Amino acid sequence: DAGVTQSPTHLIKTRGQQVTLRCSPISGHKSVSWYQQVLGQGPQFIFQYYEKEERGRGNFPDRFSARQFPNYSSELNVNALLLGDSALYLCASSSHWGSTDTQYFGPGTRLTVL
Amino acid sequence: EDQVTQSPEALRLQEGESSSLNCSYTVSGLRGLFWYRQDPGKGPEFLFTLYSAGEEKEKERLKATLTKKESFLHITAPKPEDSATYLCAVLTTNAGGTSYGKLTFGQGTILTVHP
Structure with a gap:
C-alpha cells in the first residue's frame, strides 16, 4: 500500500x-x-482534520488555513508568506x-521563502 | 504546557558501541509516547509507541522503554545505517479530556555511527 504522499x-x-x-x-x-x-x-503541530472538520489547531497565525476533502486528502494554505515560514511542511x-x-x-x- | 526534552542533542558512536538516547517529558496527561527516526530532508519514520510506565518494545537493534517521567531508546551494537535524527513525541489529552492528535515533539537527537 502507498504511504502518505505530499x-x-x-x-x-517570495515574501507576500x-x-x-x-x-x-x-x-x-x-x-x-x-x-x-x-x-x-x-515538528510543530499546525492542524488536525477528521471527517472534513478541524479538530485541533496549534499556535499558528490566521495566515495558515487548511481543509479536508471527501476523499480525506487535505490542503494547507499559507497567505502573506514571511521569511520565517521557510520550513519542511509535514x-x-x-x-x-x-x-x-x-x-x-x-x-x-x-518551502523556501525568499 | 506540555514539554519534551531530548538528550544529548548529538551523539557520535563507533560501530558496535552501544548507547542510549533520553526523552524526558512534562505533560498533563500522557496518552502515548512515540519514537520516530528521521533521515535528512525526509519525513519521520515511525519506530515505536509506548503507552504505560514499564512498557518495553524492541525492533532489531533498538529497544524503547518508558517510565513515568522519561523514555529511553537503547541502541545495541549500532551500524552506520542507524545514523539519523531520532525524535520523541508525546500524545496528551486536551482540556476536554481527549487526545485529538496533537503530537508534541522534542528537538531530536542526531546520531552518527562511524564505521
Missing part, C-alpha cells in the same frame, strides 16, 4: 505570496494532521481522531 516536493516563493500544499493520506485513514519543521527543530495520517493511533508521516514539502 506535493510538491519543493517550492520556492500565497502557497498551497497537498497531502493524500494512507488508504483507509480518515484523519490528517499538518506539522511545520524548522531546520534543527522537531503531513501525517492516522485512522481515527481522539485516539492513540499512530500518525504516519509523508516525505514533506520543502
